[in-house]
Amino acid sequence: MLNKVPEVTIWFWIIKILCTTVGESFADWINMNLGVGLLDTALIFTGVLAAVLAWQLSASRYIPFVYWLTVVVVSVTGTLYTDILTDSQGVPLALSSSVFAGVLAVVFGIWYARERTLSVHSIITRPRELFYWLAVLVTFALGTATGDWTLELTGWTAGVSVLLPLGLIGAIIVGWRLGANAVLSFWLAYILTRPLGANLGDWLGSPDGDGGLGLGTAMTSVVFLAAILATVVYLTLSRRDVIETHDQNGARRAPSPARERGMLAYYAVIMVAAGGLLVWAHHQPHAAAAGEEDAPAPVTGHLTPQEATAPFPPAEIAKFRTITADTLAKVNAGDQGGATSRVTDLETAWDDDQSALEPKSEEAWSFLDGEIDQVLDAVRDPHPDKVTEVNVLRALLTSLG
Template identity: 65%
Template sequence: MSETTDAAAGAARRMLSKVPEVTVWFWVIKILCTTVGETFADWIDTSLGIGLTGTALLFTVVLAAVLGWQLRLSRYVPFVYWLTVVVVSVTGTLYTDILTDRLDVPLAVSTSVFAVLLAVVFGIWYARERTLSIHSIVTLPREMFYWLAVLVTFALGTAAGDWTLQLTGWGPGASVLLPAVLIVSVVVGRRLGANAVLAFWLAYILTRPLGANLGDWFASPTGEHGLGLGTAVTSVVFLLAISAVVAYLTFSRSDVIADPQQRPEPEGVANPVRERIMLGFYALVAVVAAGVLVWASGRPHALTSDEPTAGPATTAMGPGRAAAHFPATEVAKFRAITQDTVSKVQAGQQAAATTRIKDLETLWDRDQDTLQPMDRTGWEVLDHKIDIALKALRTKSPDAATETQALTDLLTALG
């Protein structure tokens, strides 16, 4: 009687799978969600003026609400699941930004910490459930472990991606290539017999920097080797793409995992020998990637002597003249970010300053379509000074005096 009751209770606690099948659509929408999530976070941070900490608190509350909705469901619902992924991606990114910008934790340290934390999550998950397969997400504890792992992978992907850009100084287009090549390597390894769970989570981590860098490439001005769409257009394009894919998945149900008890036996059986060989292959790829980063970090990506200098209009304008025709509220945001960056430089917080100036770049690019028609000359003057400041902070061997001078010149131009 007791065994029958326990079995019935166990069956009652089991649900249909709460996550989608891993198809090509899974990876497409995962990358799209990553891009939109980061862009939306930037918009909240720069437009509403609530600051990074306020934005993180806001999204933590939103995450709790959305995740609660997801956990209450008894089956996979595409809209709710992918909404949760977007919010988790934003929240994980913000947590990394807080470590870098507010607590001045070096990106190398935060990357290492998140990697260890992810290993701990996986270790506890496996010790309790004896599986890490997403096909086994049919109980509440497993789903909780799953979402915790997803949150940490986004934070880890953000830290690792930002650290890579800091080391290499790569532009938007080039920065897409490394995570893309690594993802291809993961796929090849899986096809040749790598462990399915390992391959899945490696790809999941790598799609975070890929999606973010892809968004930067689309949004960055053509003068910075981007496609020049701007953050607003990029966000709309990716959001429409997400909506289309989610609608397709909702009606087609092509990514719904069948009841695990009714699933057919897998066609292939894990081969321990092949898994070990492919583990060695992944290790080799990691070594090669590290070598590429070391090589790239050693190459000069500083401000060169033939960098274009300011034209007559730049030198002729007095303090504040360049920004005189722009909305005061927007100019105030530019000044606040620039002043904050100066403070970080003077405090010796180089990593935090480099990350903070990215907020200025994002806000400036987003407002280009609005500000440039108001005063093209003023916009060009400020754009040039922002470029100088960006290059001063992103050089391989930054000099505090040069950075401070570039930022001070920008503050003077802003008025």
């Protein structure tokens, strides 16, 4: 069959980064705002992915709209799979990154053993197409895990963390130009575009106070989806990314084995340097990321539950306690969307009662207000950590008696 993937041009990389950014921001928006829950959202998108992938597989040629729609859905789905492991199951990012890297190595190993090539210029049979999409899905999950792990290790803001994958991609381009293996260079860059796009999405969507530009996840998703649509329309009309001819082995130029071996050493040096940078950044003073396992439990303050609740009507305290307990139950059940929705009820009820409660005891009100703020921050975090959420919710329940 005709090659079912686009030619790797500058347009390919532009739209790939756009898709990865949408995958991050759209997944965050769904999880935090629709109230469906992380697990249910992942199941829904798995079904959508199956339908879209069937459409892509049934096409007889490369169709930009169908291909890039599949990439967007794979991006969202891969992100959700990683979030489930991290947020619902409590799997450390270091472990999930290692597991996804191992799975990707297995996929590439079986693919190469069967087809003798991993080149995207040779996706001309159904088995190769299936291997290709499986590898793409795993690269999105791996990129999400490694990107979040980088933030956890370093404490960098999303804006700063964009520079690391961007610099690594630049180093890969240099290596490819100097004679590195083209297929290896492609897949390394492909994996790195995921943390690049994810961090870019976080940077654009995060509030100003968190080092972001404050566009919000919804606006970021809309802007990038519009950019993807415009690019796809251009490519559909211009056909600038269509592979007109194909080679069974995907060969584009006669490789130099000696130069390729030399560039492998170059890539190894780059990898060691990047690892050294992360280790150095990890040991610098920085605020612990929400996902770190050793994050300290929240401090409950100096007021006892009796001191914190005695000045206020028991019925009002019972109301706050009920909402908090509901939120904790949803977090424990893995329903992050439901927890986010329920914690909004807590914020609304607390703010509505401020004028009546604060005059009764400013000290007690300020103490509970600080604990409620910790709960809101933990549950609404773009990458919520279940351990932290449970700790702050239990602390608030204790303070509420």
